Amino acid sequence: MTQGHDRTSSNSxxxxxxxxxxxxxxxxxxxxxxxxxxxxxxxxxxxxxxILHRMRIHWANPACHxxxxxxxxxxxxxxxxxxxxxxxxxxxxxxTFITEIDQTRSATVDSRLSRVDGTAFDCRLRxxxxxxxxxxxxxxxxxxxxxxxxxxxxxxxxARKMEAIGVLAGGISxxxxxxxxxxxxxxxxxxxxxxxxxxxxxxIRQINRLIETAAEITGNLLGFARGGKYQxxxxxxxxxxxxxxxxxxxxxxxxxxEKKLDPDLYKVNADRSQLEQMLLNLLVNGAQAMVDxxxxxxxxxxxxxxATDIFHFAVTPGAYVEISVQDTGIxxxxxxxxxxxxxxxxxxxxxxxxxxxxxxSTVFGIVKNHGGFIxxxxxxxxxxxxxxALPGLAPVxxxxxxxxxxxxxxxxxxxxxVLIVDDEKEVLQVGADLLDALGYQVxxxxxxxxxxxxxxxxxxKIVLVILDLVMPVMDGKETFYRIQKLDPGIKMLISSGVSxxxxxxxMLRGGCHKFLQKPFSMDRFSRVIREILDKPA
Numbered sequence: 001m002t003q004g005h006d007r008t009s010s011n012s013x014x015x016x017x018x019x020x021x022x023x024x025x026x027x028x029x030x031x032x033x034x035x036x037x038x039x040x041x042x043x044x045x046x047x048x049x050x051i052l053h054r055m056r057i058h059w060a061n062p063a064c065h066x067x068x069x070x071x072x073x074x075x076x077x078x079x080x081x082x083x084x085x086x087x088x089x090x091x092x093x094x095x096t097f098i099t100e101i102d103q104t105r106s107a108t109v110d111s112r113l114s115r116v117d118g119t120a121f122d123c124r125l126r127x128x129x130x131x132x133x134x135x136x137x138x139x140x141x142x143x144x145x146x147x148x149x150x151x152x153x154x155x156x157x158x159a160r161k162m163e164a165i166g167v168l169a170g171g172i173s174x175x176x177x178x179x180x181x182x183x184x185x186x187x188x189x190x191x192x193x194x195x196x197x198x199x200x201x202x203x204i205r206q207i208n209r210l211i212e213t214a215a216e217i218t219g220n221l222l223g224f225a226r227g228g229k230y231q232x233x234x235x236x237x238x239x240x241x242x243x244x245x246x247x248x249x250x251x252x253x254x255x256x257x258e259k260k261l262d263p264d265l266y267k268v269n270a271d272r273s274q275l276e277q278m279l280l281n282l283l284v285n286g287a288q289a290m291v292d293x294x295x296x297x298x299x300x301x302x303x304x305x306x307a308t309d310i311f312h313f314a315v316t317p318g319a320y321v322e323i324s325v326q327d328t329g330i331x332x333x334x335x336x337x338x339x340x341x342x343x344x345x346x347x348x349x350x351x352x353x354x355x356x357x358x359x360x361s362t363v364f365g366i367v368k369n370h371g372g373f374i375x376x377x378x379x380x381x382x383x384x385x386x387x388x389a390l391p392g393l394a395p396v397x398x399x400x401x402x403x404x405x406x407x408x409x410x411x412x413x414x415x416x417x418v419l420i421v422d423d424e425k426e427v428l429q430v431g432a433d434l435l436d437a438l439g440y441q442v443x444x445x446x447x448x449x450x451x452x453x454x455x456x457x458x459x460x461k462i463v464l465v466i467l468d469l470v471m472p473v474m475d476g477k478e479t480f481y482r483i484q485k486l487d488p489g490i491k492m493l494i495s496s497g498v499s500x501x502x503x504x505x506x507m508l509r510g511g512c513h514k515f516l517q518k519p520f521s522m523d524r525f526s527r528v529i530r531e532i533l534d535k536p537a
Contacts, residue, residue, distance in 0.1 A: 048123075048143030051130065055080045055094065058138055067123075067145050069116035085114045097127045097139065105129070113143070122150040179214050183207060215519050218497075234267045234393055235275065237300055237321050244279035245298070254293030262301040266321050266392030270370050278366045282325040282386055285360060289329025289384060297326045302392060315373060319392040326385040332378040363388075408437075411523050412530040416463040417441040421451045421479065422495075423471040427518075431466065431495075438526050448474025448482070455486050462490055464533060469496040469504070480507055491532050495520075 042049055048064030050057060057075045065072045068083060075082065084090035093111050100107035106128045112120045126142040186203040193199035238261045245257065268275075279298075286296045303322045305315055363386075367374045371391050378384035418440045422428040428444055435442045443462065445451040448471060455462060465483060469476035476494065483490055492511070494504065497518040508515060513532045516525070 048141075048145075050075075050080075050141040050143060051138055052080055052141060053138035057082075064143055067115075067121070067143065068113060083113045085112055085120050093125065097125075101127060101129060101139075110146070121145055122147045176214065179210050182210050186210075211519060232269055232271055235270050235272055236265065237268055237275070237323060237390070238263070238265055240272060240275045241279060241298060241300060241323070244276050244283065247276070248280060248283045255287055255290060256293075256295045258295060258297040260297065260299035262299075264302070265300055266302050266319055268321050268370070268390045269393055270390065274366045274370075278363050278388070279323070279325075281360065281363050282388075286325055286327035286329065286384070286386075289327050289331070291330060294328035294383075296328075297324075299324045299326075303389065305389075316371075316391075320372070320389040321392050323388045323390070324385060325388075326383065328383045331380045331382045331384055332376075333380050408522070411438065411526040413439040413526065414530065414533060415439050415441065416533060417443065417458070417461050418464045418466065418529070419443040419445060419451065419454055419462045420466040421445040421448070421471070421476070422468040423447055424468075427468075434522055434525055437522075438529075440529075447471045448476065448479030451479055452482055452486065455483055455490065459487065460489075462487075464491045464493060464529065466493045466495050469494060469498060477503055477507065480512060484511055493528065493532055 042061050045061060045063060048061065048067055050060040050064050052058060057078050057080060060073075060075050062072050065075060068075075080094075081087070081090045084093070089111060093109050096109050097107045106126065109125045109127075111123055111125055113123050114120050122145070124144045124146050126144075127139050130138050130140050186207050190200055190203045193203070241259070241261060245259070248257075283296065283298070290296070300321065300323050303320050305317050305320060309315070309317070364374060367388055367390070372389050374389075375387045376384060377387075418435055420428060420431045420435060420442065421444075422431060423446050425446075428446065432442045432444050443454050443458070445454055451465065451467070452474075455465075467476045467479060471479075474482075476496070480492060480494075483492065488511075491513050493514050493516060494507065494512055495516045495518060496504075504515065513535070514528055516528055520528075
């Protein structure tokens, strides 16, 4: 088919109602490009072939009709939209075709096509222009049914997910069993040393430390699950880096830490504790890679990603803050690099109890949860460079990190009536006891229905409701909206063991005053309560 070939002439080849009476036979290459042979190739091709002109079906071969359930030649003249389940999917494929063909002369898109019976199937569409030099000409589309391939991929992915969940559950149960054993030991020793106050204080300090460790594990899990943004606020990454470096203990005297921090850095909208966890994990990973010591370099700077920049994954163009952590350690080969973000993957010797095996998978989850991305560059015996990019913001004031004070005398107290709602008996009781110790008048409810009964019973008396989210009978979210209708003047604090989701964010925007992640200290609890109650309505 030459550039000046008339489209009507080609149509006379394709639009014959009857199929040839014989199947094509082998012929010399010089004789191949005859009308009859071209027609036979198009008709008997095992893949769908479709010619579009101005996004209307000019012609489609029997295979294309068969896979969509239409009678042969019944699609001719119809809009290509007929073959797609939704307008959105049709527009997506169309835009991709036009963009990629203009750039590379061909395009490949995985999509779904509709059948006559209303079902749909997975397909791979390959497209090129009939005449590359003339954009007014139509498109030649090849359609392959990849349903079985997709199904096999889904089965393989599901198997990998189940295997990962099994590894994850085993690792977490191991860590928590160790923590529970330590807690049980300290509680037993407290009973033995009941008349020795100095020993009791020692055990209390150790129990607090173990609780913090358990909270770190659950924080890692939430980060791994990409749901760990608890308290999002505009942050100065340089301040977060300084805090992480203050906490970081490399454990080796021959490790030199270098900082290269851009003073004019964009702010990022993020959870401070999660970013600190991410940086600490990267720093620890780098230090452990430098067996004989070396240099650990952490740097920050602004970057801009354009639509023309090429990545192996989807990246939204715009301004980003990049945090890089580079070590001069043993490095990694390509095989290891492909696994480093998997949960519980480790290059450590079996039996080495350092770390929980969630370090880099947690980093990956935290970064993705904040809308960013992470890359790694490494070679065997040549160190590693991790780059984290987080979406940047316009300059804003950032509140500095404040240390908590556990001294009871310094904790803010009150005398107002507070209603605490939680379905877990032990959690409800300890929450009530904390409130009572802080001087508040306490009411308790085990679910949303009991909570609403108490709000109705004591109109105008309850000033604050501390509300769990996950409860039977009536959950926290429904309870929240019911309370707003009953008494809009009541202030509300969400206290939950699950992380913030989109619906919780809506509650925070719609009148809820704070979100407090479990577990929390008494000092933190007391300060959040007073912050809510002392804020003007």
